[in-house]
Amino acid sequence: MTSRLIGSSALGCLAVVIALLFAAPTGPTGMLLRAQGPDIGTEAQRESGKTLYLKYCVQCHGEKGDGNGYATPHLLPRPRDFxxxxxxxxxxxxxxxxTHQDLVNIIRRGMPYTSMPAWPNLSDQEVSDLAYFTKTFSPDFSIPENIPQPIPLPSAPAATNESIELGKKLYEENGCLKCHGTLGRGDGPSAPTLVDDLGHPIRAADLAQGWTFRGGSSREDVFKTMSTGLNGTPMPSFLEALQPEQRWAISDFIVSLSGSNGPGYTNLVVAKHVLDPIDLAKGAANFGSAPxxxxxxxxxxxxxxxxxxxxTTAVTVQAIYDAESIALLVRWHNMSAEKAGKNDPTLPxxxxxxxxxATSGASKGGVFGDQEVAQPPAAADPFAEAAAPIAPPSEFSDAVSIQIPMQAPTGARKPxxxxxxxxxxxxxWFxxxxxxxxxxxTGRGSADIAPNDTGDLSGVASYDQGEWSVIFKRPLRATSGAPFVPGEFLPLAFSVWDGFSRERGNRRGLTAWYxxxxxxxxxxxxxxPMVRTALLILVIELAVIGLVRRSRRSAAEVLRAKADGEGRQQAATRA
Amino acid sequence: MNILVVLAVAAVFALLRFRRANLLVWAGAWWVGLYVIFRFGFSAPIPSSVVSLYMGIVSIAILAYVSSSEERREEVSRPLVRFMTETRYAALLGATVVAIPALAAANVYVQMNVPLEPPLFPRTVHPASPTEITVHDKKIDLDAGENPYLELAISHPEEFRKHVENGRRVYYQNCVFCHGDNMTANGMFVHGLDPIPTNFADQGAISILRDTYLFWRISKGGPGLPEEAAPWDTAMPAWEKFLKEEEIWDAILFLYDFTGQKPRAKEEVHTQ
Incomplete structure (x- = not known):
């Protein structure tokens, strides 16, 4: 995917260079590409695209292409309004x-962590036809003056520790942290107030989770997104404001924030034994090098x-245990800590x-709670120093839970x-x-959850730079819940509630059993076991060799005896 | 079939034939050659447990062959006996005696250091359905019944298309998040699910099931599965909590319509 995009950006650069070479005497208006007229495809291509659109796309993007399909009420970010x-x-x-290729690329590879999937099974021609049909929804594509020209994407200098450091500095100086936060976790002070051009709430990207980037996570992708901006959103273009080297440096910094190319999801957490008693006051430091x-x-x-x-897209978990207790550290990225309000797994x-x-537009407050938090799109400019509206206190607080079976499962049976x-x-554990x-x-299904305060459970929570760190601690063997036994597995599952998004009760993010x-x-x-195996095999070997040699020897002796006997006989006859 | 591997094994055999190799060498060559073919000769890999099984059979066959006559026994044992008794092989014999236990010990070490995997429970994918279920206080006969709107396809095509369209709405408002936009089980939450959702585009999925079976699976969901199908792990909702009976039947019509498949036909009842 990424290589395709790099390829296409490279192609784009090439096209611009060629166009500039040819157009130099006449200036930009005389460009070769522009002379060709808008690239809106043939009637046949658009018709073919329409058939495909009505089968695959209309459910979300709507018959009118306005992003109002069957699924739209359940989707955020909302489907594109073409x-x-x-x-x-x-x-x-x-x-x-x-450009046409831009549309083709986005259909082909989809947008990670949104409801827009990749379409790997459509042919190149089908994807191209779909792109042509998509253009029919906006008259802008037919206007010759609007023919899109890719911006130059210059070749990249090597990423170095210095470029990352420089990028960090530029990141702070240019206001990126106002939305994306100091550590890039999408938790900047303006983040809770962001809306797109249509007034729908929108979140600043979590730059520490590159795999969720809508426009791709490679260094080149990040550079491109920073250069072009994201139309219709508060993310501006830095094409004019920053030199290419500066944009490359910020890209290097952003790529460094993720630490890995992918989320590296797993299905197992390993609890390590620690000698020192677990001290909740020490917080995350208890967990040292636990995987x-x-x-x-x-x-x-x-x-x-x-x-x-x-x-919330993921939780990271570490676990340790001492002589008496087990402790789990659960961390996740959260745009803003909701430390007021209430939450409960049983809230209706x-x-x-x-x-x-569907109703969460600026007019109704929606995700942001009951109060009005809308602001005009103009205020979305991160350069503007205008006081960002402060998000109203949420009715619901953030919350997290771990669940384990009440009894250690025998066989496959789990709750x-x-x-x-x-x-x-x-x-x-809530x-x-x-x-x-x-x-x-104690949970016996979503509709049957009862408090069960045994006093066994303790914990501590802290929020820092867009991340919650919550520690739960419980005796290995407790009054309630399955015991944690060294050398054994136990199922566990997690739930996370984001108070800002009005999550409570059943409305939440969760994991399957891990x-x-x-x-x-x-x-x-x-x-x-190694020594035992080796010795056993050695004994067998020596026994076999000994037996073979003995039988060989006795066979030889028989022969010799025979020969001796014959010799004696001969001697006797001679005598 | 990985033709290069097979050719390489055949070439080694031809060379042995040409060199008039000893029967012991042949026995070893067959064992190794077949192992290489099982392990690397097929483009779709054979599970290692199955390869072990095959190699057990190969070992027995080779043993049976070499011990099938006095001459063969003699031909195989002679070089082995010489190796174990003659003084000129003493150094090599010593090295072999040490190497075999060392390799076995190394194998034990590797076996004891495999990455940790949570316990895995095999589950039945399409367990047998009950004969009758109750949805919204109505009894649905899963054996004798069928989709009540299916017959509209012929009698009232326009009415039928309306049902399919309604099914399409139901699908994209409810099912798409897991089963995906093109029914290939690539919805946006799939990376967090185990078991993964059913791929409706797979020719071996809904086409081998009756539409009443789908009705059971949709209306009762994960919690309605029997124990052998691990109902505690699947995220499939019991859709009777969200959908009317008609909506479920319409969604089923849409699944078959979109993927161009047909439900498995009702079994003919044998009449005397």
């Missing part, structure tokens, strides 16, 4: 239309009160709220992964982050 001619991911200047597991968070879309677009969610994205079932309860301590519940393994204090040594 009638505006505004496209986020392009190779063209801010405000300009995308980090990352589990994907998905929307709770199984029980009524569904959450179709949880803002009215069914109308499932459809909320239902969403808060258990009538026959198989789960022990739920932390309303507006409160100082976690609470314990496992925790309590690693024995002393790992069983391989030396014993």
């Amino acid at each position: 009638t505006t001619g505004k496209f986020k991911v392009r190779t063209t200047p801010s405000g300009a239309l995308p 980090v597991a990352r589990f994907p968070i998905i929307g709770q879309i199984t029980e009524p009160g569904r959450a179709f677009h949880p803002p 969610v009215p069914p109308e709220e499932e459809e909320e994205s 239902y992964f969403i808060f258990g079932d009538a026959q198989n309860a789960v022990d739920l 932390f309303d982050l507006a409160r100082p301590d976690p609470l314990q519940f 496992s925790i393994y309590v690693e024995p204090e002393v790992a069983p040594s391989a030396a014993g």
Whole structure:
């Protein structure tokens, strides 16, 4: 995917260079490409595109191309409204239309962590036809003056530690942190107030999770996004404001924030034994070098009160245990800490709220709560120093939970992964982050959750630079819930509530069942079994060789004896 | 079939034939050659447990062959006995005696250091359905019943298209998040699901199932599965909580319509 995009950007550069070479005497208006007229395809291509559109795209983008399809009420970010001619991911200047290839690329590879999927199974011609049909929704594509010209994407200098340092400095100086936050976790002070041109709430990208970037996560992709901006969103173009070297430096810094190319999701967290007693006051420092597991968070879309677009995409988990207790550190990125308000796994969610994205425009407040937080799109310019509206306090607080089976599972049988079932309860460790301590519940299904305060559970939570760090601690063997036994696996699952997005009760992000393994204090040594195996085989070998040699010897002796006997006989006859 | 690997093995065999190799060498060559073919000769890899099984059979076959006559036994054992008794092989014999236990010990070490994997439970993918279920207080016969709107395809095509369209709405408002825009189970939440959702575009999925079976799976979801299908792990909702009976049937019509497949036909009831 990425290589295709790099290829296309390279092609784009080449096209611009060639165009400039030819057009030099007559100036930009005489450009070769412009002389060809708008690239809107043939009637046949658009017709073919329409057929495909009506099969694959209309459900979200709507018959009129206005982003109002069947699925739209459940989607955030909302499907693109093609009638505006505004496209986020392009190779063209801010405000300009995308090139044909830009549209082809976005259909082909989709937009990560949104409802726009990649379409790898359509042929090149089909994707191109779809792009042509998409253009029919906006008259802008037919105007010759609007023919999009890719911006130059100069070749990249090598990424170095210095360029990353320089990028960090430029990142701070140019106001990127106002939306994206100091560590890039999408938690800048302006982030909660961002809306797109249509007044829908929009989130600043979490730059520490490159794999979620809509326009691609490679260094070249990031450079391109910074150069072109994302049309229709508060993300501006830095084409004029920053030199290419400066943009490359910021790109290097942004790429360095993710630390890896992918999320590296796993299915297991390993609890390490620690000698020092776990001290909650020491916080995350307790967890030292315990291995980090990352589990994907998905929307709770199984029980009524569904959450179709949880803002949390993953939790990272570490676990340790001492002589008496086990502790789990759960961390996730969160745009703004909601430390006021309430939360509870049993809070009801009215069914109308499932459809909320449809009504969450600026006029209704929607995701931002009941109060009006809209601002005109003009205020989205991050350079503007105008006081950003402060998001109103949320009705609901952030929260997190861990669930384990009430009894250690025998065989395959586990409780239902969403808060258990009538026959198989789960022990739920719930932390309303507006409160100082976690609470314990017993879950027998989403509709049957009861407080179960045994006093076994303790915890501590902190929020820093766009990340919640929450520690739960419980005795290895507790009054309630399955025991943690060294050398054994136990299922566990997580839920995360974002108060800002009005998540509470069933409306939340969750994980499927994963496992925790309590690693024995002393790992069983391989030396014993190795020596035993080697010795056993050695004994067998020596026995076989000994037997063979003995039988050989006795055979030889028989022969010799025979020969001796014959000799004696001969001697006797001679005598 | 990985033709290069097969050719390489055949070439080695031809060379052995040409050199008039000893039967012991042949036995070893067959064992190694077949292992190489099982392991690397097929483009679709054979599971290692199955390869072990095959190699067990190969070992027994080779043993049976070399011990099938006095001459063969003699031909195989002679070089081995010489290797173990003659003084000129003493150094090599010593090295072999040490190397074999060392390799076995190394194997034990590797076996004990495989990456940790959570316990895996096999589950039945399409478990048998009950004969009858109750959805919205109505009994649905899964054996004798069928989609009540299917017959409209012939009797009232326009009415039928309306049902398909309604099914399309239901699908994209509810199912798309997991089963995906083109039904290939690539919805936006798939990376967080295990088991993964059914791929409706797969020719071996809904076409081998009756539409009443789909009705059961959709209306009762994960929690309605029998134990052998691990109902506690699947995120498939019990759609009766969200959808009317008609909406479920319409969604089923749409699934078959979009993928160009047909439900498995009702089994003929044998009449006397």
